[in-house]
Amino acid sequence: MKMTPKLATLLILAALVLLAPFLFPSNFYYRVGALIFVNSIAVTGIVILTGYAGQISLGHAGFAGIGAYACALAPAHFGIHPALAVVLGAAISALLAWLVGRPILRLKGYYLGVATLGLGILISMMLNNERQLTRGPDGIEVPELGLRALLKGWGLDLTNGQFWYYFCGLCMILGAWLALNLHNSPSGRALRALHGSEVAARTVGVDVARMKLQAFVISAVYASVSGSLLALQNKFITPDVAGFMHSIEMVTMAVLGGVGSVLGAIFGAAILTLLPQVLTVFAEYEQLVLGLVMMLVMIFLREGLLPSILRKLRRKGE
Amino acid sequence: MSELLQFLFSGVTVGAVYALVALGFTIIYNASDVVNFAQGEFVMLGGMITWFAHQAGIPLPIAAFLAISITAAIGVAMNKLAIEPARGAPIVSLIIITIGASIFLQGAAQLVFDKQIHDFPAFSGNTPIRVGGATILPQSLWVIGGALAVFVGLWIFFTRTLLGRAVLATSNNRLAAQLVGINTNFVMTLSFALSAGIGALAGVLATPITLTAYNVGIAFALKGFAGAMLGGMGNPKGALVGGFLIGLIEALTAGYLSSQYKDAAAFVVILLVLFVRPQGLFGRKSTDRV
Numbered sequence: 001m002k003m004t005p006k007l008a009t010l011l012i013l014a015a016l017v018l019l020a021p022f023l024f025p026s027n028f029y030y031r032v033g034a035l036i037f038v039n040s041i042a043v044t045g046i047v048i049l050t051g052y053a054g055q056i057s058l059g060h061a062g063f064a065g066i067g068a069y070a071c072a073l074a075p076a077h078f079g080i081h082p083a084l085a086v087v088l089g090a091a092i093s094a095l096l097a098w099l100v101g102r103p104i105l106r107l108k109g110y111y112l113g114v115a116t117l118g119l120g121i122l123i124s125m126m127l128n129n130e131r132q133l134t135r136g137p138d139g140i141e142v143p144e145l146g147l148r149a150l151l152k153g154w155g156l157d158l159t160n161g162q163f164w165y166y167f168c169g170l171c172m173i174l175g176a177w178l179a180l181n182l183h184n185s186p187s188g189r190a191l192r193a194l195h196g197s198e199v200a201a202r203t204v205g206v207d208v209a210r211m212k213l214q215a216f217v218i219s220a221v222y223a224s225v226s227g228s229l230l231a232l233q234n235k236f237i238t239p240d241v242a243g244f245m246h247s248i249e250m251v252t253m254a255v256l257g258g259v260g261s262v263l264g265a266i267f268g269a270a271i272l273t274l275l276p277q278v279l280t281v282f283a284e285y286e287q288l289v290l291g292l293v294m295m296l297v298m299i300f301l302r303e304g305l306l307p308s309i310l311r312k313l314r315r316k317g318e
Numbered sequence: 319m320s321e322l323l324q325f326l327f328s329g330v331t332v333g334a335v336y337a338l339v340a341l342g343f344t345i346i347y348n349a350s351d352v353v354n355f356a357q358g359e360f361v362m363l364g365g366m367i368t369w370f371a372h373q374a375g376i377p378l379p380i381a382a383f384l385a386i387s388i389t390a391a392i393g394v395a396m397n398k399l400a401i402e403p404a405r406g407a408p409i410v411s412l413i414i415i416t417i418g419a420s421i422f423l424q425g426a427a428q429l430v431f432d433k434q435i436h437d438f439p440a441f442s443g444n445t446p447i448r449v450g451g452a453t454i455l456p457q458s459l460w461v462i463g464g465a466l467a468v469f470v471g472l473w474i475f476f477t478r479t480l481l482g483r484a485v486l487a488t489s490n491n492r493l494a495a496q497l498v499g500i501n502t503n504f505v506m507t508l509s510f511a512l513s514a515g516i517g518a519l520a521g522v523l524a525t526p527i528t529l530t531a532y533n534v535g536i537a538f539a540l541k542g543f544a545g546a547m548l549g550g551m552g553n554p555k556g557a558l559v560g561g562f563l564i565g566l567i568e569a570l571t572a573g574y575l576s577s578q579y580k581d582a583a584a585f586v587v588i589l590l591v592l593f594v595r596p597q598g599l600f601g602r603k604s605t606d607r608v
Contacts, residue, residue: 056410103593109409110353114547115592117540118585129578244540248417255410284429291422298411298418299403 006180009263013176017169021162030161032277037168038229039253039269044175045222046254047265052188053215054195055105058113058247059120063093063220064227065127065242069134071231072142082145086228090221097220098213105212117244124242139238142231164233171229175222176262182218183262191215223250256297258304267306320451325573326566327449331458331527333565334465335361338520339542340549340557341468342513347552348489349509352401352412356420358539359427360514363389364521365530366427369436378438386518392423393514394507402506420535427532440526461523468516469558476554485509489552541584548588550601559599563587 020033042064049055070089075082104115127134134140148163158166182188190211194201198208231237240246249272257268275293279286301308339357346354364385371381400419404412441460446453475482487495488505496502520538521530528534545564549556564584571583591599 050410056413058413104589107592107596110551111547111592111596111598113353113409113413114543115589118544118589121540121585122582125579125582129576244536248414251410252414252417255414259410285425287421287425288429289425291418291420291425294418295400295415295422298407298415299400302404302407302411 006177006184009180009261010173010177012263013173013266017166017173021165027159027161030159030165032273034161034164034168034233035230036270036273037165037172038226038233039250039273040172040266041168041175041229042223042226042250043254043257043265043269044172044179044262045219045226046250047259047262048179048182048191048222049215049219050251050254051259051261051265052183052191052195053212055212055215056109056113056251057116057216057219058244058251059116059118059123060219060223060250061227061242061244061246062120062123063097063223064230064246064250065123065239066093066096067224067227068142068231068237068241069127069140070224071228072140072237073133075143082143082232083147086225086232089228090224093220093224094217097217101213101216102209105209105216117247120242120247121244124239124244127239127242134239137239139236142235142237144235145232168229168233171225172266175225176266179262187211187214252294256294256304258306258308260303260307264304264306268304271305321573323450323452325569327452327454327458329566329569330562331454331461331565332568333562334462335520335524335528335538335561336541336545336564337465337558337561338468338516338523339538340545340561341465341472341554342517342520343542343546344552344554344557345472345485345509345513345516347546349485349506350397350401350405352416353543353551354401354419354513355413355416355539355543356396356423356535357513357517357542358535358537359420359423360389360393360517360535361521361524361538362427362530362532362535363392363423364518365525365534366431366436366521366532367518368522368525369438369530370431372438378441381438382522385522386515389518389521390511390515393510393517396514397506397510401510402503420539424532424535431532433532435529435531437525437529455527457523457526461520461527464519464523465558465561468519469554472554481508544584544588547598548591550598553598553600556598556600 017037021030024030042060046057046060049057067086067089070092071082071085074080074085074088080088100119104112104119107115128137147167148158148160151158151163190201190206193204193206194208194211202208227241230241253268253272254265255268256272257266258264275290276286279289297305339361342357342360343353346352346357367385367388368378368381371384372378376384396419400415404415407415440455440457442456444455446455476486477483484495484500485505485508487498487500488502492502495505541564542561545561546557547560548563549558549560567583567587568580572580575583
């Protein structure tokens with residue numbers, strides 16, 4: 001079999017998921033790993049929207065909020081299984097993205113930024129204010145997914161941390177596989193073409209508005225699933241999941257790592273998820289360091305961390 | 319009736335602060351095509367430095383002057399260290415850089431100052447002035463007057479002075495401006511100093527009413543950004559009108575609909591305006607060069 005970049009990416013991800021636990025000093029790291037994978041799923045959606053199609057969203061955490069609260073509310077109110085609630089959340093996010101995306105995606109650059117920002121803030125505000133439904137800023141508990149008990153019945157006995165680590169890892173690889181397939185499909189080529197120049201793409205017959213909407217909807221689903229997994233894993237969720245800072249975090253992870261490739265963006269997610277864990281020792285300096293890292297990487301390594309590192313390695317190899 | 323007047327007063331007061339932030343956004347955007355998300359931190363710094371200096375025994379006017387000068391210097395440093403080295407970077411990268419700067423400044427403020435909420439005395443006392451059944455604080459008049467004065471000052475600067483026209487020329491076409499002998503680097507420095515100074519002024523004027531803390535900046539930045547976009551990015555008149563409009567919409571929503579959703583109202587209006595006029599209220603339709 002020929003080693004395509006797609007296959008290489010998937011193999012690298014799978015190897016990392018499987019091998020990393022051998023280096024874990026304690027069980028706590030399963031939890032950190034699972035968090036990295038959850039963020040990676042959201043960030044893969046940003047790769048499709050920003051990396052492929054060149055569109056900006058400063059409100060994608062809103063969709064993560066929808067996914068998360070679907071898992072908290074749907075089982076309690078409609079009695080459906082949490083796994084179905086993930087699908088329901090994704091469907092609602094897709095529908096909302098489709099409805100709002102039409103008018104919003106006509107906007108460009110900063111205007112698109114402020115429109116998506118507004119969308120995200122509206123969602124997060126609803127989660128904060130509709131107390132009788134969401135219990136407001138204090139958060140709400142989320143039911144157990146139940147998959148771990150099922151696996152136990154089949155003879156696969158995992159601790160809670162281990163289960164979520166491998167399950168989210170699997171979901172991340174699945175998400176990466178879908179995104180990589182899209183990259184090489186006619187739709188993916190159309191998206192990358194309109195990223196280069198909308199006018200040029202239009203002249204060769206790309207339905208620019210439709211393709212942008214498609215990318216927006218797909219990335220919303222990624223964000224929603226990521227939010228759902230976070231909620232199910234923590235068994236508790238607060239409206240912060242839909243907040244402005246979470247939107248910024250998603251975009252920053254993707255761009256910092258290298259928004260042009262799935263692997264780069266996931267690398268960014270790993271770095272920015274680990275950074276606060278490392279910095280808890282100097283909690284006072286956390287914001288200072290985070291801000292500094294964001295600025296330095298964007299100034300000196302413009303394509304993102306991973307592409308810049310790879311280029312340096314390649315140059316050394318020659 | 320007096321109720322409506324009361325809401326209008328509070329809307330105009332907050333709106334004036336938003337308008338000042340929006341004007342700050344506009345100046346930097348015109349000079350460099352960058353939307354500076356750290357604009358709100360300048361407001362925070364204005365308030366916090368004034369409080370700090372005033373508390374150390376420096377008279378209020380001098381403390382305010384110090385705060386505005388120091389913040390302007392921070393603005394210049396930010397341009398030199400973070401914005402200029404990244405010239406030509408894609409919009410997403412620039413957004414991350416300025417948000418990075420914003421987080422950095424917040425982090426620095428909580429180290430240098432503290433995490434408490436602060437204020438300092440109002441400039442002309444706290445006796446409310448009665449107007450037609452409603453009341454307005456003297457400090458509100460300071461805020462509104464400040465916003466209008468800054469707008470008029472900027473208008474004169476940009477249309478009547480050589481330097482101001484050099485800034486406009488640079489924003490129109492950087493290369494052409496350089497060719498006719500305009501020092502575009504100096505124009506950038508000036509724009510950041512001006513913008514940061516105006517932000518700090520907003521902080522100085524508003525703190526006696528709204529109080530200040532290390533983390534108040536982001537809310538100001540979002541509202542000011544929204545105001546600037548509502549009016550049409552890059553247009554000072556649009557920024558002024560947009561800022562006041564956001565303030566009024568917020569106050570009226572809080573008064574008549576729901577105080578919880580007052581922040582939402584502004585963004586709903588922006589979404590609606592952008593659907594109908596993607597270039598904002600006063601923005602000119604842009605055409606793409608192929």
